[in-house]
Amino acid sequence: MRIALKECVWESLGGDLFVITDPREVVTLADEEGQVAALFAALDRGPCTVPELRERLAxxxxxxxxxxxxxxVAALDSLGLVEYEADRTLGDPALDARHFSNLAFFGTHSRLDRPRAxxxxxxxRSHVLVLGVGGGGSSVVQALAGLGVGRLTLVDRDEVEPRNFARQFLYHHADIGRSKVECAAEWVRAFDPEIEVRPVERWISGPDDLKDLLDGVDLVAGGLDGHPDANLWISDAAVGAGVPLVVGGITRSEVVYYSVSPGRSACVRCDWSDRPPADEASSGGFVERNRDRLALSNTLIGPLAMQIGSLVAYEALRYLTGFxxxxxxxxxxxxDLRDGLAPSRHPFTRDDACPVCPR
Ligand SMILES: [Zn+2]
Known part of the structure; x- marks a missing residue:
């Protein structure tokens, strides 16, 4: 197998060799004898096997x-500076062009035993179930399609309305009155005919409505509105099926997203059990009682819908590839929308007696 040097810039200075692959990161290698510089120069001549590299050095x-x-070579690999030549591409010029930027992105995370291709x-090979192709879901679909996720199952029961256009860029004026999932599936097919897409027009009214949809699915993305417990049902169904889940949404002042890794992280049900009952006479109880009324007026606009879709798709990418x-x-x-979108992390409360999490 021929070893290739990844894109990098290096320079010898004193007894050191400085290597840059990212402007934020300089790797300094001790090189009194100039042997490391010779190694870089030898690899820079083009991909080669270990015996060929030895000859070039000689x-x-x-x-x-x-x-x-x-x-x-192992030392360079531990720094993420080399990879096998054959692993840099998908081996088909049309596919390599289609995935040019995806391959470049994974090039920064690849190792000899973790090929970018x-x-x-x-x-x-992945199959993602997208629940809801409205505000955030539209952007999730577009981002997942760009990444080249091979199979998408899209679930929604709404029709395209004029009020969707501020934030749902899968749809066109001519789609008004048509089924959203049908239009979304058309968009995906037109964008990349290699993606297998299945539209499912369905109203989810409990975890049982999700069961048949989880078969063979690698990840669930999105979120459903319409019922205060909808995201609890999704979590219960996904954890029950052992499928990771990524959900995003918005309140008046925050963009929020979370994920559930079944059997590894706490789930939504774990966290739910920690909430005070809604009828508790406290200010906390007041917020709980009125949360759904607040949610009725949806303030999501295009840039924030794209933000949610992007964060959900990027977290999905972590689960699907393990990069x-x-x-x-x-x-x-x-x-925090009041603070320039500054992020903060708030762990779920883990419930050791959770009836859904596997033990
Ligand atoms: Zn749980």
Whole structure:
């Protein structure tokens, strides 16, 4: 297998070699003898096998045994600076062009044993259930489609209305009165015919309405309005099926999202049981009693809908590819609209007696 040097810039200075792959990050390598610089120069000539790399180094006057060259390559790999040439692309020029930026993104997270192409392939094999293709859901669908998620099941029961246009950019004027999921599915097919999309027109009135939809699904994304317990049902159904869940929404002053990693993080039911009963005569009880009335007037506008969709899709990307750990597992991430969208993290209360979480 031929080893390739990733995009980087280096310079020898004194007894050190400075390497930059990101303007925020300089790697400094001790290089009194100039051997590390010789290694970079040898790899810079183009992808090569370990024996070829050893030959190139020898040509430059650096005589190393094969084990030493393997060790040097492993050291570069631990810094994320090399990868196998064959793993950089999907092996099909049309697909490589389609996923150009996705491959570039994963290039910063790839290692010899974690190929960048595999991240994209995982997305192409993934099946995401998107609950609600309204405010946040529209943006989630667009972001997931751009990432190349291979299968999307879209659930909603609404029709396109003029008041959707401030924030739901999947729909056009000519769609007014049509089924949202049908229009959303059309958008996905037109955007990328390789994505398999299934529209489901359904009103979710309890966890049982979700059961048949979770079969073979890798992740649930979105959120449902219309009932105060809707996001509790989704969590119960997803955790019961062992499927990760990412949900986003908005209040008057915050963009909020969270995720649930079944069996690893606390779930929504865990956190729910910690809430004071709604009839408690306290100011907290007042907020609980009136929360649904506040939610009736939806203040979501385009830039914030895109913010929610983007955060939900990015967290989904963590679950689907494992490129990094989920950041919102078992926690609300609140972005404060009164403070320039500054984020804060609020972990769920874990309930050891939770009837839904697996033990
Ligand atoms: Zn739980």
């Amino acid at each position: 040509e430059g006057g650096v005589a190393l045994g094969e084990d030493d060259v393997h060790g040097a 595999e991240f994209v392939s995982r997305l192409r 990094e750990e989920p950041r919102a597992a078992g926690a609300y991430i609140r972005l």
